[in-house]
């Protein structure tokens with residue numbers, strides 16, 4: 001679906017030049033659900049805009065749905081859906097009109113455009129809103145309308161740039177329900193960007209971590225977390241058993257120790273916490289250690305990002321985007 | 329080519345839907361030129377002291393100028409709609425469709441001309457009882473000429489809107505700064521015959537001058553005047569330059 005070779009983009013503004021994207025090599029197969037994860041300014045949108053032919057690459061190339069973006073930009077646009085970071089529907093237009101006209105922009109006939117518009121409004125919980133003015137919709141409704149606009153040409157590949165930024169958790173969950181259902185029904189390949197760790201973690205099957213215009217990791221969230229940081233297994237034992245327990249845990253890795261009122265909390269990083277924990281508990285039991293508490297802490301993608309870059313993704317998360325979207 | 333026409337039509341219709349869904353905005357825009365005609369026309373007649381202007385009655389002379397003026401006003405301001413759509417993200421969504429880039433310009437400019445046709449006809453109808461003589465065929469050709477010119481001005485307005493997309497006031501500052509000198513130096517409101525030499529010279533470099541003269545000849549019921557041909561050249565040049573600049577600006581800009 002997507003193949004890129006050293007895709008790069010440099011912005012020149014005045015005397016300054018910003019290397020927004022520096023040599024991205026990426027292959028996305030049919031039916032994949034890929035999330036670009038990275039802090040603000042990492043180059044996610046710029047990459048997406050090159051893949052959608054909205055922005056010319058400074059160097060390198062990209063083939064999207066079998067079409068070279070530089071050679072045939074209109075051909076690319078015909079075959080994809082793109083939902084940008086901002087709202088796509090014109091504020092002074094009616095919902096139904098915007099959707100039908102979007103179909104006409106893709107060369108659909110009047111009746112076919114109207115048929116698809118009606119079907120999309122229905123499936124995105126917007127039925128009956130045809131005559132509403134876009135400016136009167138709520139933030140969540142507007143975002144679902146954006147998705148409808150991106151789907152009118154029934155594209156095999158859909159790009160979404162920060163689809164859920166600024167949404168409350170309920171609307172975000174609702175949006176994801178729609179995206180996942182779409183994928184199930186049509187097998188659409190989906191590429192999206194996000195700076196929400198949890199979103200990339202729980203929704204995407206493949207996470208491409210981008211920082212400073214480069215791909216610094218590319219795998220399933222599970223593998224990224226297992227490979228980069230490992231799970232943290234925490235065991236609580238009586239202080240008297242601490243030495244024996246530490247000896248048992250030590251082969252797995254460095255053991256952290258915290259004392260608290262007669263008990264000791266021991267923690268160690270292991271590759272697959274859920275499988276390791278029962279074995280450890282049984283082994284400790286055989287050693288005569290009384291295990292009073294046990295927990296596995298799965299690492300987050302933030303731990304992954306931290307170990308890759310030495311920075312936390314959370315610092316970059318902008319405050320107040322919720323207010324921005326609802327005010328817009 | 330056929331997709332270019334279809335694309336342009338689709339863009340035009342999307343824009344026109346704002347009028348279709350809210351026709352009251354059109355009623356308001358109709359009043360404006362009528363007020364202008366009603367207030368400025370008598371002043372001009374008094375100024376001419378009952379004499380003819382350029383061989384025709386002051387009303388016959390002034391009315392084509394008003395029609396050119398509303399074309400210029402409408403099409404030169406249209407970039408501000410685009411600026412709004414760039415800001416909200418709607419334009420980016422439309423850019424991501426396979427529409428021809430020039431159809432984005434032409435379709436939008438044609439939308440500004442749709443009410444113009446209605447406005448032009450109503451102005452003529454209202455002016456007839458006051459001695460305006462209507463030559464329907466000539467007026468139709470005159471409106472076509474204005475359409476060509478308006479597409480060019482509209483495209484330039486979009487180019488300006490895109491170039492100034494990060495600050496709204498720059499758009500208005502440039503538009504207003506250009507609009508009034510162009511208007512006055514075209515002899516649209518007052519005849520330039522009595523103007524100083526440098527103004528007359530400057531007016532010869534103003535494409536609007538040729539357009540106004542062509543419209544006056546057409547509204548007076550003549551095709552044979554050379555000014556009609558010059559008006560056509562001025563309109564065509566404006567359209568070609570406007571579309572070239574506009575399409576280049578769209579394809580080269582980063583939104």
Ligand SMILES: Nc1ncnc2c1ncn2[C@@H]1O[C@H](COP(=O)(O)OP(=O)(O)O)[C@@H](O)[C@H]1O
Pocket residue numbers: 011012013018019020038039040041042043044045046047582583
């Ligand atoms: N039109 C532009 N002109 C100049 N610099 C830009 C432009 N668009 C993006 N950039 C810069 O490129 C970098 C990457 O931006 P972007 O792709 O929007 O990041 P992300 O989507 O990951 O937040 C940033 O440093 C940003 O300031």
Ligand SMILES: [Mg+2]
Pocket residue numbers: 044045046085161162
């Ligand atoms: Mg972005």
